[in-house]
Amino acid sequence: MQIKFAAQDAPSLPLTLLSPDTLEGWLSNQAPQVQDWVKAMGFTASFGTALAIPGGDGQIAAALAGLGDAASRARNRFALGAARTQLPAQTYHLVSDLDEDELNAEVLGWLLAGYKFDRYCAQSGSLADLKCPDAVIAEKQEIIAAGETLTRDLINTPASDMGPPDLEDAARALAKTSGASIGVIEGDALLKQNFPMIHAVGRAASRAPRLIDMRWGDAGPKLTLVGKGVCFDTGGLNLKPGSSMGLMKKDMGGAAAVLGLAHMIMALKLPLQLRVLVPAVENSVSADAFRPQDILMSRKGLSVEINNTDAEGRLVLADALALADEEKPDAIISMATLTGAARVAVGPDLAPFYAQSDASAIALESAACVVQDPVWRMPFWEPYEAMIEPGIADLDNAPKGGFAGSITAALFLRRFVTETPNYLHFDMYGWQPSAAPARPKGGAGQATRALLAALPKILNL
Structure with a gap:
């Protein structure tokens, strides 16, 4: 799917975009x-x-289109x-007195409202088109919309067609379209190259685990993005109930988000060195599944007691983060659909994040407001460190x-990033529970646009 502006000619x-006041x-x-x-x-x-x-x-x-009051x-x-879906299917040019930031956000919303997931079923109906306003850089907004589209498509695709091999294909x-290089460590090669926890989580599945x-x-x-790629999560031997398993195709939402963000970075040709790490697995049940009370060794050399096989995301991320940290990049950013606790705390709209650097956190929060991609900072609360230390x-x-x-999940991950002070972690949801303007029900990118806008300050570009 391509989401584009209408031709300028x-x-x-x-x-005309109006508020009640205007x-x-x-x-x-x-x-008259x-x-x-x-x-x-x-x-x-x-x-x-x-x-x-x-x-x-x-x-x-x-x-006319309505902005609403404050x-x-x-x-x-x-x-x-929202207005796009109600307009007759014509081509329009925008008349507005919004400032640059507001105009960019609204125009991006127009583009994103054109998203349809049509892989399995044709989506009927045509939408209005818009010529890009002169004050907006059309190519940039189309690139951002394409990155969001990639994220949504990957999350929306069910695990039958989005297992670890399919995520690798994506x-x-x-990489091919962006001129990037790519390597994959698969199956038992993970053990040989010291990624024991990625292997342990994924070994029970018929489709082999891998590190992309x-x-x-x-x-x-140097910027390294790490995305949780659990393509389906049964919970393992701590099996989820059916009501909790229904949306587990989205448990690779972190991987989808970092790939969408990577598309934006590469297509915009940002002046940085990018690395993307995706541990891609399925958390399945078989005679070979890892078990409660198992103790796993990690790439970092830290031992981990398994007290719930449904807390598998932090295990695969840990090995990937340890690899990322060995290179000592200027920043590491991990994104994952990691805990239900985050959703209870802030709901589905906000992307909670943890930051080692106050300067990076401030830059991110400021950018999130400008681009209308909301985030909320959570604390790496040191007194809770003892909670993740079992003794055995x-x-x-x-x-x-x-x-x-x-x-506690964020503190766990931080144990594997010891050489890179500028570490940010996102405990995202990756799903729109009900349709909203420019956000249909289904897979959703979170915090990627905010990160893109904040990268110049996070990395001192």
Whole structure:
């Protein structure tokens, strides 16, 4: 699927973006018949509404889209994306007095509203098109939308077609189109090359576990992205109930997010050296499955007691993070659908994150507000370190008690990043539970646009 702007030389109709505060002023400058039509149709410029205005010949001559008031905008995102689904399927050019940041966010929302997951079923209906406003860089917004599309497509694809080999294929396709190099360590080779926990988690599945390693760029600061690629999570021998297993195709949402972000970075040709690590596994049940109370050795040399086989994501990430840390890059960023505790804490909209560097956290929070990609900082709370130390091994993968589940998972991961001070971890959800403007129900990228905007400050580009 390609999400693009209309050609700049295409015939188009004006689409005026208004708020309740600016509607009356705009109306006062219109012909009486336009004023009468807008009032008769009850258009008040409320959030995400749209109205087509007929000309003298009965054809559509123009259209309006509502931004809503400040209160409604605080509770929603992407008013223009919402309006797109209500407009007649014409080509428009935008008339707006928004500032640059607001305009970029709204125009991206328009593009993202065009997303459809049509791999298995044709999606009917055509949408309105928009010519890119002069103040917006069309190529950049299309690249960002393409990265988000990649993330959504990967998450939405069921495990029958998105197992570890398929995730590898997706990474290889991205590497090929982007001029990146890629290597894969698969199956028992993981043991030979010292990735014992990735192997342990994935060995029970019929499709072999693997570590995907992609590199791009040969100059600039070094950035390593690590994404959890658990293509389906049964919970292992600590089997999930059916109600908890229903969405586990999305447990590779961290991998999908870092691949989407990698597309943005490479297509925009950011001046950095990028590495992407994806441990791709299925957490399955068989006679060979790893067990509760097993003690696994990690690449880092730390021993880990398994107190719940359903806390497998942190195990595969740990080996990948240890590899990333050996290179001592300028920043390491991990993204994972890691804990239910994070969802209980902040719900599905916010992407909770942990940061070693206050400067990186501040840059990320500022960028997230600008690009309307919300995040929320959580603490690496030192007093909870004892909770992940079982005594019989260096680390416990699932501390008992149920307290601070997202924090203890983040502290666990941090034990494997000892040489890279600038470490950020995202405990994301990766799913839109119900349709919202520019975000249909299904797979969703989180924090990737915020990270893209914050990278210049995180890496001192």
